Amino acid sequence: MFLAIRDLWWARGRFALMAGAIALITLLVVMLTGLTEGLGRQSTSAITSLRADQIAVERPASGETLSMSTSRITGAALQKARTQSGVNAADPIGISTTRVTVGSTPAPATLFGVDPKAAVAPSGIGPDSAVVSSELVKDHTIRAGDSISVNGTTLRVAKVVDDASFSHVPVVWVPRSLWRHTGAAAGSEGTVLALQTGKGFDAQSFDTATGLVSKSRADSLSTIGSYSAENGSLTMIRGLLIAISALVIGAFFTVWTVQREGDLAVLKAVGARTTYLLRDALGQALLTLLLGGGIGTAAAFALGLAVRGQVPVVIDLGTVVVPFALMVAVGLLGATAALRRVVTVDPLTALAGAR
Template sequence: MFLGSRDLRHAKGRFALIGGVVALITLLVVMLTGLAAGLGRESVAAVSTMPERGVSQIAFSQPAQGQKVGFDSSRVASSAVKDAADQPGVTEVTSLAIAQSRVSVDGVRSAVTVFVVEDGSFAAPSGVRPGSVVVGSGLGKDANVAAGDSITFGDKSVRVQALSDDASYQHVPVVWMTQTDAKAGGVQTAGGTSLALLKTDGSFDAAAFEKQSDLVAMTPNDSLSTISAYQAENGSLTLMRVMLMLVSALVVGAFFTIWTIQRTPDLAVLKAMGARTSYLVRDALGQAAILLLIGGGLGTLIATVGGLLARDVVPFVVSPTTTLVPLVLLVVLGLLGALVSLRRIATVDPNSALGAAR
């Protein structure tokens, strides 16, 4: 990297400018990635964490004509839940009803999503039993609720056993409660979403289950794509991240193309002195890699610090997946963009280039 290192030292302004652009693009991509992960978690956390409590399949009712299988359209009857328990590979079944409701905390009403489970359900978080509920931490922040406090549904007062960071659904705090408490509190589950949650063994076959029970079974992870709000927002944010990464590759490629044109006489001298094309290519790619790593690393660092400071205010996830993965992708795409300039390095003719420089 003889020529590349000299360029970096003697053209600090140009490289600082393009490095700053790379840092800004990386900052935007990492911030969007962390925000997308945070928003996605708020939208589906109550569902995505079900496997931790033994739920391996979620059974939906067959959709009506013109509708798709999913949480919005599922209406699983209690008889279908009982029939599901008799299917091969199913070891345990419990019902789940999802309803929108309002809870009163010290006279102040707040909107919540209620996940109503059978008394003693294996799918409920620890602490859910008659008279005791588990609520999302979002309600704790919005309504100043803490473990041990009482909240009221209608005329029914229940005790908050615990606050959970994983109790949210479509950006609304979730309250896990039993059917007994839901009925006493006037929570309306009739006509709302109803599902069957299955615990299965290795012999379970989803296709055979659907044929025999007339229910559609999906893993909790696969079922996330049927949550309309999650699908729409995740698709939009993913498109924005992809476009920013493509812009990064375009900007880096354009910069190094122009930079290679400007230093054609230097490349011609090196070729005339016997430098191999492979050496010059490695030199150029090394220069691009240093620029991308410094600019991208700086942008990632700023985004990580900003995310850590902001995650108490906005949903933001800081993890290797939301920081290091975008950085690696941006470096790889930037190097691919820099490859555009290598054709000129490979085809430059020392005699004509030196003659044009005189």
């Protein structure tokens, strides 16, 4: 590492330029990771917080995709689901987007209609009471004990729950009897089934018997249209950024190694081993990545904390440390493109060319 540090100090201008480029790329990757996670939670947090092992939706017609927004659970399917082996509870949830009235102000909300005594129902919900998401409270002054109007019915707010959103709209939990009087119900028992399962549950047998499609809670997120589109697009952009960073870092260290061929030739001529030069080159790349990536990660962390009240960005260990580690690993992979010249440089040819 002695030669690596001395070389970086001697070419500190180029080193600072490269570290700055890595810092900017890392800043973008970390912020994009946090934004992807934040947008994902705004689309799915109401589902991921359910006390359920499986989510069952209606099997789509040929050529269509699974979707919670178009799913309808019939009474016959509900009865069959409750009699299947390994199913401890099968609770229908009616999901529909509407407007609720807070005071005299209408506000967009996603209704989650559940039976008050269902295993999946949040505590506090009753025949004349509702549970609202904290996302709704941010925009409207609502406290437990206040009243809201849902489709002309006045409900008392029994409780405010943290971070419950569906397709970027805050959730209001209401009695299923109220949801079934909305136009979205269309005579169905619900939109999805929340299953609590135990020993003996077999997803394939359940699907065959009920005509539904059951998925684990994590896998069911793909049936939320907004989540699938956003997560796929942002993940692709993040992957492209990481691939670009590998190419940029690889190109930089390749050029740097070409400029150092004379020095490498001298070192080989005086007896330096190739393994020593390889360790030195990788150490140089690691130092550059750690410094540049560290600066970019710190900047992203500070920026994320500053804007997370206005932007749906998540700043935690998974969205900060993991992208940083990935950038370092990918950067080292790109830097290995420069190692071929370290191995193949001929000291005699290089020294003769220098003369």
